[in-house]
Amino acid sequence: MAVRCVAVWGKRGRVELRDIEIFLTLAEELHFGRAAERLHVSVARVSQAIKKQERAIGAELFARDSRNVRLTPLGEQLRDDLRLLHQGLTQALERARLAARGKTGTLRVSLFPANIQELRRYFETFRARHPQWELRVRMSDFIDPFAQLRNGEADILVTWPAVDEPDLTVGPTLFSEPRVLAVDHEHPLTRWSSVTLEEMSDFPHVDVSSAADYWLDHYVPRLSPHSRVIDRGAEVNNIGEIFLLVGMREAVSLFPMHVPRYFPRPDITYLPVKGLEPLAYSLVWRTESESEMIRAFVRVARDLGPLPD
16 A cells, blocks of 8 residues: 555644554564565665654664664553554554545455466456456565564465464365476476485475465475485575575475476476375465455355366
8 A cells, every 4th residue: 555645744744654664564574675675665674663652762673783673661661552544544544545436345365376377267256246346466585484474464365274373273275286496497307307305305496484384394204204304594585585595506495286287497496296295285274354355255265166177
């Protein structure tokens, strides 16, 4: 939502709602680069907004050094106070925007898979059945994948259904695909037409440090069939960082089969993987947040069924 023009007035002047968003995002990430990436702004913009707020308040909100960023006690207090204010303001703006367009609500779907073209049948059917609601579909990054359901950024997440979270519900499966291994086009494994989990265990894979281990284990197993540890090296936050590491031969990466269709690259070879079960993708949502819109989208998924193999 574009909110840069909205301001909150206080004794020391106006505070842009965008600056409040920057503060709250940095308070979650505690990392300037990740906060900037999430907000689609530069690191300098994040730093500028925080310094502006600290000058207005007259005290530091974050303690920074060369390795860490953390909230000060004052920053923690401000974070807690601003969360509800920010939520109320953004919801009011959203309701006004929707009313102007004759809509009564928005369903936000966040995707880990990239096969948007194949999944369009679910989105178009939902829109045709429920013109009173707006549907927003976005690609998800890898940072704390379930947080977007818990903080209200997404209503439904499409991910592999290895979800063992007491507050989340796993719904119908949309599709299931075999795996491929992405490697540099001159990688030693390219001498073969396919690879096994045992063969790929000789090379480091990417890691997602903020994700639950059990969830990532379903995507990249911890052990090979012969109980060799599969090393997870560099941390990544999105698919672009994966391609960079693979293209630099610093890592290899498992993907579902549709990725070569959507991301053909001259510097990367995709090798079919033998002996690894297909990866399913299902709907996941926060149980307490289940709404009429979520139930309607789930009905669409069930009525249409999974994509054909």
